[in-house]
Amino acid sequence: REFPQVFAQGGFDAVIGNPPYVRQESLGLDKQYYQSSYEVFTGTADLYSYFIEKGIKLLAPGGQFSYIVANKWLRANYGLKLRQWLKTKNIEEITDFGDLPVFTSATTYPLILRVSNNPLHHHPWVTSVATLEFPSLEEYVQAHGDAIDQTRFEDEGWSLAGHATQNLLEKLRQNSILLGEYVHGKIYRGILTGLNKAFVIDQPTKDRLIAEDPRSAEVIKPFIVGRNIQRFRITWDGSYLIFTKRGIKCSNYPAIIAYLNQFKDELIPKPTNWKGGQWNGRKPGPYKWYEIQDTVAYHEEFEKPKITWGNLAQKPKFTMDSESYYVNAPSVIVPVEDYYLLGVLNSSLCYFFIAMTAAGRQGGFFEYKPLYVSKMPIHVVDENIPNEVKIKQQIELLVQRELMLNKQGQVTEQDKVQTERALAATDIEIDRLVYKLYGLTTEEVTIVEGMNS
Numbered sequence: 001r002e003f004p005q006v007f008a009q010g011g012f013d014a015v016i017g018n019p020p021y022v023r024q025e026s027l028g029l030d031k032q033y034y035q036s037s038y039e040v041f042t043g044t045a046d047l048y049s050y051f052i053e054k055g056i057k058l059l060a061p062g063g064q065f066s067y068i069v070a071n072k073w074l075r076a077n078y079g080l081k082l083r084q085w086l087k088t089k090n091i092e093e094i095t096d097f098g099d100l101p102v103f104t105s106a107t108t109y110p111l112i113l114r115v116s117n118n119p120l121h122h123h124p125w126v127t128s129v130a131t132l133e134f135p136s137l138e139e140y141v142q143a144h145g146d147a148i149d150q151t152r153f154e155d156e157g158w159s160l161a162g163h164a165t166q167n168l169l170e171k172l173r174q175n176s177i178l179l180g181e182y183v184h185g186k187i188y189r190g191i192l193t194g195l196n197k198a199f200v201i202d203q204p205t206k207d208r209l210i211a212e213d214p215r216s217a218e219v220i221k222p223f224i225v226g227r228n229i230q231r232f233r234i235t236w237d238g239s240y241l242i243f244t245k246r247g248i249k250c251s252n253y254p255a256i257i258a259y260l261n262q263f264k265d266e267l268i269p270k271p272t273n274w275k276g277g278q279w280n281g282r283k284p285g286p287y288k289w290y291e292i293q294d295t296v297a298y299h300e301e302f303e304k305p306k307i308t309w310g311n312l313a314q315k316p317k318f319t320m321d322s323e324s325y326y327v328n329a330p331s332v333i334v335p336v337e338d339y340y341l342l343g344v345l346n347s348s349l350c351y352f353f354i355a356m357t358a359a360g361r362q363g364g365f366f367e368y369k370p371l372y373v374s375k376m377p378i379h380v381v382d383e384n385i386p387n388e389v390k391i392k393q394q395i396e397l398l399v400q401r402e403l404m405l406n407k408q409g410q411v412t413e414q415d416k417v418q419t420e421r422a423l424a425a426t427d428i429e430i431d432r433l434v435y436k437l438y439g440l441t442t443e444e445v446t447i448v449e450g451m452n453s
Helices: 004-008 030-037 048-057 077-086 137-144 163-174 203-212 214-219 254-267 299-303 339-345 348-357 386-407 413-437 442-452
Strands: 012-017 059-070 090-096 110-116 125-128 220-224 240-242 306-309 318-321 332-334 365-367
Touching: 012 048, 048 059, 048 077, 090 137, 125 137, 163 348, 163 442, 203 214, 203 220, 203 240, 203 254, 214 220, 214 254, 240 254, 306 339, 318 339, 318 386, 339 348, 339 386, 339 413, 348 413, 348 442, 386 413, 413 442
Parallel strands: 012 059, 090 125
Antiparallel strands: 059 110, 090 110, 220 240, 306 318, 306 332
């Protein structure tokens, strides 16, 4: 073992560094070693997670640990064990740079973590850095940080907000149920074909396949991807999906099989015992070459009225689909026709919650994955309280108005301006009603609105 004299005295007085950013896919057989050696092991964790544990364990009593690492562990699934482990340690500082270009050659979402080997005090100094334009990082941290109660960090993800914001998040959770529970777990991801260029077709191709065999229409579905899903509207581009689900009888659809045959080399699933070089087809799986890659056992849900949204957005972009569109992964659907829920999800309050709890991406984008959206607190209206029922009904009417305004034709520039004004006014009114339903005070509304400014 190296440095025997150091460990004879209890360890290092300081451990500092910038550990390598190595994704879990590259760890290979080394995962067996990490699993047997580290408390924070998770099969999908990046290598820096183990560097953090190792570095902190090398500290002598009173020693100081400080790394600059990616901030993904704060909220990602793979960071759960690391968060739980760190919560038992004496965290001194967390300085989060978000998507700021600290390293100009790469987008790394850096964070500085400082931990000491001292008795626990449970109040790390936490700073979310908004700009790199400062003469001294130390002075910026002291001026813009806040002491956060470490015991209030949630296992599902750490919010680095100040006391007032933390209190508001806690209030939202106490007075509501999580979205996942509200919709009884019915949150489904879109369809992963494995090769969109084969399965996604345009109108002329659809028409030709149906002309060759009218039964082709049974497996051709209107199709949208994330960019088609906007706030209270869908901008369909005329794409269709050849939905050859698992177990389909190919003999029933000769025109479809003949069309897909031109892509056959790229559609064949990779054999599990493949020993050759690069495989030109799709990933291994128990599907036929002409079938959609995913099982999509819930495919009937696409035919129902549903709330849908994309994976990445700067602000909430949820909408209602009543046209039976099939949706591409990683977009998401919830098969409910709930206009009240849609209003809450598109509100400023939802944006505030996502910004505080979801993983951020460069350019002000946030991940709207089910992992995060499913945790959105949804206020359940008490049918025995007339005022709550009235507010819910008002939200539903306003949401239907937004959907209608977005469907209307806007021929002239004046039409567009008038529609935009009407939509903006409706947004404001929905926000006001949502705040009222959730019981927000004037000060709490100011916190939410400050996040949206």
